[in-house]
Amino acid sequence: MLSRVMEALAPRRTAHAHCDIPCGVYDPQQARIEAESCYKIIQKYHDSSDEVFRMRAIHVKEERAELAKHHIDVMWHDYFKPEHVEKFPDLHAVCWKAAKQASQVKRTVDLDEAQKLLDLIDKIDQMWRETNGPATTRMQQLQPVG
Amino acid sequence: MEPTLRPGDWLLVDPDAHRGRAPAAGELVVVIDPRAPARWLIKRVVGVAADGALALGGDNPAHAREATLETVPPSSVTGRPWLRYWPPRRISRIG
Secondary structure (H helix, E strand, C coil), X not given: CHHHHHHHHCCCCCEECCCCCCCCCCCCHHHHHHHHHXXXXXXXXXXXXXXXXXXXXXXXXXXXXXXXXXXXXXXXXXXXXXXXXXXXXXXXXXHHHHHHHHHHHHHCCCHHHHHHHHHHHHHHHHHHHHCCHXXXXXXXXXCCCC | CCCCCCCCCEEEEXXXXXXXXXXXXXXXXXXXCCCCCCCEEEEEEEEECCCCCXXXXXXXXXXXXXXXXXXXXXXXXXXXXXXXEECHHHCEECC
């Protein structure tokens, strides 16, 4: 009986207050790896005559490009601060273009478009490095043994 | 959004709160997540831009330095939370 009452009173939707912790870990390489994957997938797509392979390639490229876009958005919205925009006045334009280019890579099997995405992510990477990103947003990695 | 809200709080949300008036700075709002339209966010309006876009933030002072303000169009607002009705010990008006 009580559980029925609780069920009737319980909310129908959940709203989230936390998008982020934030954990403070940021690295444009997350976006770059996904963009490299898209580039290689497009290359392999053109090199193949297997229709099943080509269909799978399109499907996976869609997923990886969406992840690239997500990682670009995280850098843009969560890492970069107002003082970074003062140092790089085109910061917003670069991030916006990179996110739009990730969408473009979803839509096409044009290798040039995949290269453009890599180039834009490299610009984000440069801004991250020149704002002391590596020291402040990545944990120190242990030296490999031997 | 701590300490104002905690995970598991049950809230009443007024979906008609913004018929005829835009959300104001300081209000709590429920909005459609611009990055994931199937997801709702609950945040505080920190500021309203000249074009009506809402800058959203959280209440947690520990995150104040790191938090970046989300900006959403006013059309993404789905309502104004105004009452927490569960858990019983924390029944209160909010916002």
